[in-house]
Amino acid sequence: MAKTLFDKVWDAHVAATLDDGTVLIYIDRHLIHEVTSPQAFEGLRMSGRTVRQPGLAFATTDHNVPTDNRLVIADPVSKTQVEALENNCKEFGITLYGLDSDKQGIVHIIGPELGLTLPGTTVVCGDSHTSTHGAFGALAFGIGTSEIEHVLATQTLPQAKPGTYKVDFTGHLKPGVTSKDMILKLIGTIGTAGGTGHVLEYTGDAIRDLSMDERMTVCNMSIEGGARAGMIAPDDTTFQYISREDRPFAPKGEAFEKAVKKWKSLPTDDEATFDREITIDCADLAPQVTWGTSPGMVMDVTEPVPDPSSVPGYNRVDVEHALTYMGLTPGTPMTDVAVDTVFIGSCTNARIEDLRRAAMVLGGRNIAEGVRLLVVPGSEQVRRQAESEGIDRIIKNAGGEWRFAGCSMCLGMNPDRLADKERAASTSNRNFEGRQGKGGRTHLVSPEMAAAAAVEGHFVDFREWS
Amino acid sequence: MKAFTKERGIVATLNRANVDTDQIIPKQYLKSIKRTGFDEGLFCDWSHRADGSPNPDFELNQPRFNGARILVVRNNFGCGSSREHAVWAIVQAGFSVVIAPRRDRNGSSVPAFADIFANNAMKNGLLTVELSENDVDRIFSAVGGHEGLEASVDLEPQTITLHGTEELVVAFDIDPSKKSYLLRGLDDIALTFEHEDQIAQFENRHDMQMTGA
Numbered sequence: 022m023a024k025t026l027f028d029k030v031w032d033a034h035v036a037a038t039l040d041d042g043t044v045l046i047y048i049d050r051h052l053i054h055e056v057t058s059p060q061a062f063e064g065l066r067m068s069g070r071t072v073r074q075p076g077l078a079f080a081t082t083d084h085n086v087p088t089d090n091r092l093v094i095a096d097p098v099s100k101t102q103v104e105a106l107e108n109n110c111k112e113f114g115i116t117l118y119g120l121d122s123d124k125q126g127i128v129h130i131i132g133p134e135l136g137l138t139l140p141g142t143t144v145v146c147g148d149s150h151t152s153t154h155g156a157f158g159a160l161a162f163g164i165g166t167s168e169i170e171h172v173l174a175t176q177t178l179p180q181a182k183p184g185t186y187k188v189d190f191t192g193h194l195k196p197g198v199t200s201k202d203m204i205l206k207l208i209g210t211i212g213t214a215g216g217t218g219h220v221l222e223y224t225g226d227a228i229r230d231l232s233m234d235e236r237m238t239v240c241n242m243s244i245e246g247g248a249r250a251g252m253i254a255p256d257d258t259t260f261q262y263i264s265r266e267d268r269p270f271a272p273k274g275e276a277f278e279k280a281v282k283k284w285k286s287l288p289t290d291d292e293a294t295f296d297r298e299i300t301i302d303c304a305d306l307a308p309q310v311t312w313g314t315s316p317g318m319v320m321d322v323t324e325p326v327p328d329p330s331s332v333p334g335y336n337r338v339d340v341e342h343a344l345t346y347m348g349l350t351p352g353t354p355m356t357d358v359a360v361d362t363v364f365i366g367s368c369t370n371a372r373i374e375d376l377r378r379a380a381m382v383l384g385g386r387n388i389a390e391g392v393r394l395l396v397v398p399g400s401e402q403v404r405r406q407a408e409s410e411g412i413d414r415i416i417k418n419a420g421g422e423w424r425f426a427g428c429s430m431c432l433g434m435n436p437d438r439l440a441d442k443e444r445a446a447s448t449s450n451r452n453f454e455g456r457q458g459k460g461g462r463t464h465l466v467s468p469e470m471a472a473a474a475a476v477e478g479h480f481v482d483f484r485e486w487s
Numbered sequence: 488m489k490a491f492t493k494e495r496g497i498v499a500t501l502n503r504a505n506v507d508t509d510q511i512i513p514k515q516y517l518k519s520i521k522r523t524g525f526d527e528g529l530f531c532d533w534s535h536r537a538d539g540s541p542n543p544d545f546e547l548n549q550p551r552f553n554g555a556r557i558l559v560v561r562n563n564f565g566c567g568s569s570r571e572h573a574v575w576a577i578v579q580a581g582f583s584v585v586i587a588p589r590r591d592r593n594g595s596s597v598p599a600f601a602d603i604f605a606n607n608a609m610k611n612g613l614l615t616v617e618l619s620e621n622d623v624d625r626i627f628s629a630v631g632g633h634e635g636l637e638a639s640v641d642l643e644p645q646t647i648t649l650h651g652t653e654e655l656v657v658a659f660d661i662d663p664s665k666k667s668y669l670l671r672g673l674d675d676i677a678l679t680f681e682h683e684d685q686i687a688q689f690e691n692r693h694d695m696q697m698t699g700a
Contacts, residue, residue, distance in 0.1 A: 036685055096518075149603060165607035168607075218598055434514050
């Protein structure tokens with residue numbers, strides 16, 4: 022029978038079929054961070070259980086990391102959480118890329134960097150943006166703390182098979198339009214629950230054109246469309262990324278050649294069918310900006326702030342609430358909306374290519390007066406690479422702040438937060454109320470759009486501006 | 488895990504769609520390494536004003552909802568972050584059932600609850616009930632017209648009974664494996680260990696290092 026990419030990975034990981042038809046899915050890679058794991062380790066201790074495969078679990082510290090001086094955590098509660106991870110990893114024999122490691126970083130950035138994320142594998146993490154790893158043709162999804170404990174103890178998860186959903190991005194992007202705009206457009210089209218219960222597969226010319234860094238941005242935000250996982254079939258772009266010397270956990274030499282042969286059998290068979298399909302044309306796609314408090318509240322930068330009665334998929338009361346929170350008036354052109362802060366970072370857009378693109382915009386320019394620009398690389402490896410290319414100097418010369426790696430202002434668990442009513446252009450993934458700081462107003466955009474907003478002090482149509 | 492069979496209690500309503508887990512429990516509560524104390528954080532950005540005092544405009548702060556055990560919300564509840572702390576907060580604040588509607592959009596049905604939230608809820612014995620929009624509207628209006636309205640949610644017959652001036656019974660569907668899991672309240676790690684031989688056999692034949700072997 023013809024199979025999709027998802028079917029192939031799923032079928033290859035069924036360790037047991039249970040009486041009720043659900044299965045135990047075997048987990049190849051279990052990524053761990055400090056926020057969602059302490060109660061899982063505590064559960065193991067309380068029940069006297071051990072970690073079945075400590076060699077398949079990898080941990081890092083990311084959410085609480087102060088990005089100005091990462092070795093000194095002033096907040097005692099954050100410090101306790103970070104220390105708990107260090108102790109748990111030591112006790113259970115799990116590799117940790119901690120605060121003092123040169124490989125530390127946001128968990129979804131270091132997994133691919135280290136060669137831990139590979140095609141055809143299953144990857145889980147107690148973090149909804151685990152969908153990022155699907156860019157390699159892995160089945161990767163976020164789990165809760167009870168499930169973390171389950172994976173630690175058994176290396177499996179009981180799962181019901183989700184539906185399949187093909188998202189075909191046709192055409193080719195115009196200059197100045199990015200993979201961030203593709204995924205935001207999709208979420209605006211299907212809504213934030215449009216993919217619930219499904220695994221997305223992204224296909225089409227516009228996907229094939231993308232680099233791995235760009236593909237990861239697409240898969241990262243699958244969860245914002247309700248889908249726990251989003252996958253892209255591996256191809257030469259994927260293999261090239263994995264073949265780099267500095268990916269210690271990826272197969273090398275003959276083992277790599279053998280692996281590639283196997284990975285080439287992963288793409289969806291021609292005759293395979295999906296439970297749902299949608300096509301998004303990318304040829305005339307405009308840069309996207311969110312205007313509300315849900316990632317589905319998004320529009321072309323050329324449009325005005327919408328009227329509450331005219332937003333498909335949202336109730337009037339929810340739109341009114343969102344506009345009030347955001348301090349926006351219907352009819353205002355988005356390019357008139359001024360920003361206080363620009364955040365370039367997060368597991369969505371803090372890879373080296375994201376920073377290079379931001380630096381292209383900022384080179385030889387100054388950020389607008391009164392605007393705060395925060396650039397936070399996704400990992401320490403990305404930070405060092407960027408510094409070797411002079412990206413840090415470009416950002417500092419433009420008037421921006423250059424930081425150490427961490428989740429930072431994406432969710433403000435560290436000291437980087439928005440103040441009440443402060444408005445931000447952010448390359449992160451969630452514009453939820455209070456996400457970046459209580460009362461903070463978030464507009465999600467691409468790195469180019471964010472950098473241009475920092476220079477002008479308000480949003481611009483990057484296609485024309487550059 | 489605590490089993491769920493039936494619950495009777497006051498019904499509270501929160502008239503918002505797409506309530507995300509950042510809203511259910513804001514970030515500052517995620518730093519705890521304990522499993523308790525999350526009830527304080529439940530909806531705290533909405534339930535408190537900037538000066539920290541209770542916000543009288545927040546629906547769930549109405550005295551009529553004091554001690555409520557059943558929470559009724561709108562579509563796509565629990566979207567966003569995977570934080571299980573959201574479920575812990577709801578349970579620790581005294582709720583044992585959350586009811587939300589599925590919704591039709593572009594000809595397909597959008598589930599009432601986000602996937603990860605629904606999973607986390609099940610693992611904690613919190614029953615999530617998905618109804619039609621029409622049925623949820625009926626519950627909203629019944630609660631609106633009857634202060635202190637109580638309901639009984641009974642998992643075995645899959646019914647919700649509203650104890651208003653007249654009794655109103657609403658039937659619900661639930662996945663049979665989820666139902667059985669909740670009714671039995673078993674430790675699912677122990678259940679998985681019953682298949683340990685199969686897991687070990689899988690490990691023997693599986694390419695554990697992903698080298699293409």
